[in-house]
Each structure stands twice: as structure tokens, then as C-alpha cells.
Amino acid sequence: MAAAAAAVTTGVVVERRVVRARKAGATGADELGGLRGNVRRIEVDGDVELYAEVDEIAPYADQAAGGTHLPDEATLVFVHGYALNLDCWHFQRAAFRGKRRMVFYDQRSHGRSDRSHRDDATIDQLGRDLLTVLDELVPTGPVVLVGHSMGGMTIMALAEQHPEMFGDRVVGTALISTTAGGLRPHRIISTYIPDSVGSLVGPRLIAGLARAPQLVDRARRSGSNIGFLVTDTFAFGDDVPAxxxxxxxxxxxxxxxxVLAEFFPNFEKLDKYAVLTPLARIPTTILCGTKDLLTSVGHSRKMAKQVPSARLVEATGAGHMVILERADKVNAALQDLLDEAETQAGRKAS
Structure with missing residues (x-):
């Protein structure tokens, strides 16, 4: 017992030292996610309100210098991933502010949006939510959809439900750090669990923990040393600012x-490779970090094979949060996508 206690104590001390060293001299955490736009609330299914923000061009750009939103300029609509919120797009928002109209929103049960019923915690429902967001906030004009992780899956769900929109309203798509299926979520818990066992143990473990969510939330509260280390390991590939x-x-x-437990079963069951066809009609960029531990780059390569016209961009050494870790590369890829999408949409219009 004494030896065990000593080991635990030593582990805690080491953990604290590692975190303290990583955080030493770190600044700027409060600035990330600090950009704000015009707040909108969108009702979906009659009982859930989604929180959204719209960045119009006029408040941020000199209209005399061409800062107005022209009819043929696409609105960028950003769709965030699992357990995140709209603020995760900080660097993309900063890069395109004043250049393009942008729409951001918190997915149901995430961020500042309402909690929804557990039965509606599905990727298909998120696809229907995205349609409502487009109808309410971008009723006219071309749209370029940008999805990260579960946000990419949301876009695929919309493509399955309304393929006719792709090439009409939706003129470009970016799928970042995501997959159309084949995930093995239990591997996040342990890489040594065989798939046949993990596919049973993973969901049961999450379901069991969900019976005492308050205890789990206290253990994983933001700012904890353990949470910091786990996030550092699974979200990023290289060393990044603390x-x-x-x-x-x-x-x-x-x-x-x-909320995590309600959405978790989606990832094991996801299979939307067959619905990627509409994306071949429009400029599509598929981007992933080569050290992504959650949706590995192999998923992006497989999707690119399903959509031969897509541009595959690999960020060497980056992890799942490539939108932060390699913001310049992501932003350059989005600019290329915008240019191609607007050129192609312009040709169709003429």
C-alpha cells in the first residue's frame, strides 16, 4: 500500500511539473476565441435554439475599397466538431474577416446552443440543422461549407439528404480532420484493445460513465492538469503554445x-462514403494532419479516392486541431478553394 501511494504521489508531482513547464510564460489563451459577430438564434425542430454569429463584411472593411459583399462572392459557413464550439475557428475567422461574409454556429448541445433530446444526438440530425442554418442565415447566394471533424460529417449528412444543393447553393466544400466512416473510437482509450472487443467495451464504458456525469465532469474540468496533458496529446501533433x-x-x-456520451455512438456506426458523390460536382478540399490520432490521415486519403476531383492537403506533423496548429496552411487552402469555387460558379452563371 505504501509503495502504491508513493507511486501515485510521484505521478501527481511529475504531472504537475510537466504541466507547469508547458504553461510557463504562456500568454494569449484569453485572446483566442475572442472575436465576436452579430448574434443570431435559430430555432430547429421547434424546441431547440442554435446560437450563431454572422460576420458581415461592412463593419470590418472599407467599402470604398471594395469591401462590400458582392452577389457572386460566397458566404463561408463553418461547422465545428465534437465537444468544441464556434470559437475553434479563431484563426480562420481572423484571416477572412472583412474579406468574406462568414457564418458560425454552435452545434446542438454544444457551446451556447440549447441542449437537445438524447434521441436527436445524431449526425443525420446535425445535417438537418445545417440546412436550417443555411435557410435562415444564407437564403440566397453561393455558399462554401467548411467542416472540422464532426462538422465534416455534418456536411456529408446534408449531402446525403439534399444532394441537389451541391452545385447549386453549395459551390465549394472543405472537409478538415474528418472521416466518412470506419472509425474505431475505442482506440482512443487503448490502442491494444482488439476491434472485436473494443467495439463492445468502448460504448459500454462511455455509457457506464454517463450514469455519473457530475463525477466525470469534476475529474475532467477545464484547467485540470490531466485534462491539459490529454488535450496536448490527442489534439496536437507538434509542440504548440500552451x-x-x-x-x-x-x-x-x-x-x-x-453530451459526449450521447454523440459517441455515432462514430462507430458512421458510414457515409457512398454519399460523397455530390462533392465531386464542386471544388472540394480534404485536409488532415499526418499525426492526427483521432481521424487519421488515412481516412482523408480514402475520401479523396472516393472524390477524385478533390484536392488532398496533408499537414505534415500536425494533429487533429490542425485548424489551430497549421492555421496558415489551412487558411491558404481555404483561399484556394474560394477562388476555385467562385470562378467555377461564375462560369456556370454566365
Whole structure:
């Protein structure tokens, strides 16, 4: 017992020292996610309100210098991932502010949006939510959809439900750090569990923990040393500023464990490779970090084979939060996508 206690104590001390060293001199965590736009609330299914923000061009750009939103300029609509919120797009928002109209929103049960019934915690429902967001906030004009992780899956769900929109209203798509299926979520818990066992143990473990969500939330609260280390390991591939880790950790810690448990079964069951066809009609960019531990780059390569016209962009050494870790590369890829999408849409219009 004494030896065990000593080992635990030593582990805690080491953990604290590692975190303290990573955080030493770190600044800027509070600045990340600090950009704000015009707040909108969108009712979906009659009982859930989604929180959204719209960045119009006029408030941020000199209209005399061409800052107005022209009819043929696409609106960028950003769809965030599992356990995150709209603030995760900080660097993309900063890069395109004043250049393009942009729409951001918190997925149901995430961020500042309402909690929904557990039966509606599905990827298909998120696809229907995205349609409502488009109808309410981008009723006219071309749209370029940008999805990260579960946000990419949301876009695929919309493509399955309304393929006719792709090439009409939707003129470009970016799928970042995501997959159309084949995930093995239990591997996040342990890489040594065989798939046949893990596919049973993973969901049962999450379901069991969900019976005491308050206890789990206290253990994983934002700002905890364990949370910081886990986020650093699974969200990033290279060393990044500690402020980036804290920023993501705060978003993860702010998402109730009940919400994580409700959405978790989606990832094992997801299979939308067959519905990627509509994306071949429009400029599509598929981007992933080569050290992504959650949706590995192999998933992006497989999707690119399903959509031969897509542009595959690999960020060497980056992890799942490539939108932060390699913001410049992501932003350059989005600019290329915008240019191609608007050129192609312009040719169709003429």
C-alpha cells in the first residue's frame, strides 16, 4: 500500500511539473476565441435554439475599397466538431474577416446552443440543422461549407439528404480532420484493445460513465492538469503554445460529459462514403494532419479516392486541431478553394 501511494504521489508531482513547464510564460489563451459577430438564434425542430454569429463584411472593411459583399462572392459557413464550439475557428475567422461574409454556429448541445433530446444526438440530425442554418442565415447566394471533424460529417449528412444543393447553393466544400466512416473510437482509450472487443467495451464504458456525469465532469474540468496533458496529446501533433492547449481544453471541459456520451455512438456506426458523390460536382478540399490520432490521415486519403476531383492537403506533423496548429496552411487552402469555387460558379452563371 505504501509503495502504491508513493507511486501515485510521484505521478501527481511529475504531472504537475510537466504541466507547469508547458504553461510557463504562456500568454494569449484569453485572446483566442475572442472575436465576436452579430448574434443570431435559430430555432430547429421547434424546441431547440442554435446560437450563431454572422460576420458581415461592412463593419470590418472599407467599402470604398471594395469591401462590400458582392452577389457572386460566397458566404463561408463553418461547422465545428465534437465537444468544441464556434470559437475553434479563431484563426480562420481572423484571416477572412472583412474579406468574406462568414457564418458560425454552435452545434446542438454544444457551446451556447440549447441542449437537445438524447434521441436527436445524431449526425443525420446535425445535417438537418445545417440546412436550417443555411435557410435562415444564407437564403440566397453561393455558399462554401467548411467542416472540422464532426462538422465534416455534418456536411456529408446534408449531402446525403439534399444532394441537389451541391452545385447549386453549395459551390465549394472543405472537409478538415474528418472521416466518412470506419472509425474505431475505442482506440482512443487503448490502442491494444482488439476491434472485436473494443467495439463492445468502448460504448459500454462511455455509457457506464454517463450514469455519473457530475463525477466525470469534476475529474475532467477545464484547467485540470490531466485534462491539459490529454488535450496536448490527442489534439496536437507538434509542440504548440500552451495557450492553444488551454484554449481547446477549455472547450472540451465546457462540454458536459452527458453530451459526449450521447454523440459517441455515432462514430462507430458512421458510414457515409457512398454519399460523397455530390462533392465531386464542386471544388472540394480534404485536409488532415499526418499525426492526427483521432481521424487519421488515412481516412482523408480514402475520401479523396472516393472524390477524385478533390484536392488532398496533408499537414505534415500536425494533429487533429490542425485548424489551430497549421492555421496558415489551412487558411491558404481555404483561399484556394474560394477562388476555385467562385470562378467555377461564375462560369456556370454566365
Amino acid at each position: 495557450s492553444y492547449v488551454e484554449f481547446v481544453d477549455n472547450m472540451l471541459g465546457g462540454t458536459p460529459f452527458e
